[in-house]
Amino acid sequence: MPQIDSLDRGGSQQRDSLSHQAIEDYVKTIYALAQEESPVSTSRVAAARMVKPASATSMIQRLARLNLVNYEKHYGVTLTAAGEKLALEVIRHHRLLELYLMEALGFRWDEVHEQADILEHVISEKLEERIAAALNHPTFDPHGEPIPALDGTMPVVDTTALADVPAGARARVSRVPDDSNSELLRYLAGLGLVPGAEVLVAEVAPFLGPLTVEIDGARHAIGRNLADMVLVEKWAVGQ
Numbered sequence: 001m002p003q004i005d006s007l008d009r010g011g012s013q014q015r016d017s018l019s020h021q022a023i024e025d026y027v028k029t030i031y032a033l034a035q036e037e038s039p040v041s042t043s044r045v046a047a048a049r050m051v052k053p054a055s056a057t058s059m060i061q062r063l064a065r066l067n068l069v070n071y072e073k074h075y076g077v078t079l080t081a082a083g084e085k086l087a088l089e090v091i092r093h094h095r096l097l098e099l100y101l102m103e104a105l106g107f108r109w110d111e112v113h114e115q116a117d118i119l120e121h122v123i124s125e126k127l128e129e130r131i132a133a134a135l136n137h138p139t140f141d142p143h144g145e146p147i148p149a150l151d152g153t154m155p156v157v158d159t160t161a162l163a164d165v166p167a168g169a170r171a172r173v174s175r176v177p178d179d180s181n182s183e184l185l186r187y188l189a190g191l192g193l194v195p196g197a198e199v200l201v202a203e204v205a206p207f208l209g210p211l212t213v214e215i216d217g218a219r220h221a222i223g224r225n226l227a228d229m230v231l232v233e234k235w236a237v238g239q
């Protein structure tokens with residue numbers, strides 16, 4: 001086989017899968033940003049995708065032609081029903097994959113996000129269904145993030161930041177940041193700050209100082225930035 005031919009075909013296949021992946025990544029990003037503020041400005045999308053505003057705008061216009069978003073210049077972007085459905089499907093893939101990689105294949109929780117970011121775009125609905133069944137239809141991923149059901153509904157958990165828990169109160173960890181910051185996840189795991197863990201907030205230093213937390217009988221001082229990123233369920237004061 002002439003090498004140039006195979007390279008060519010490889011190249012165009014890669015371009016196709018890249019644009020399919022880019023569409024899903026943008027829809028997922030817009031979905032996440034819309035949870036904070038909707039409509040989402042193109043500059044926020046550009047910052048989140050780490051691209052120039054002009055690139056984000058042209059991608060958003062493409063998504064609008066595919067009827068995945070509504071876009072008006074100077075107003076911003078919102079997902080259509082079809083766009084939201086696609087975002088939730090990709091998020092479902094991602095979170096199921098993270099749990100499967102940990103439970104079935106022994107990956108650590110700080111390794112799975114990177115793998116899932118790639119695989120979420122390529123698994124079939126059949127494989128997704130098998131993974132969900134193998135895991136007994138889970139509702140949360142390893143970082144405590146809810147897994148959308150097939151109909152797009154998600155379990156709702158009433159959470160607050162660990163930083164907002166008063167001294168003397170106990171809380172159960174619900175959710176940690178799921179991103180590519182493996183170092184942060186390894187640090188949290190070392191402290192035992194993982195979903196399901198019970199934490200006693202022993203002391204809260206004044207003037208936005210650190211929190212002293214007790215987990216499994218061991219005390220650790222953690223910065224407020226970190227305590228802001230860890231979400232907990234509602235707490236009870238006292239022992």
Ligand SMILES: [Zn+2]
Pocket residue numbers: 094098112113114116178179
């Ligand atoms: Zn992830």
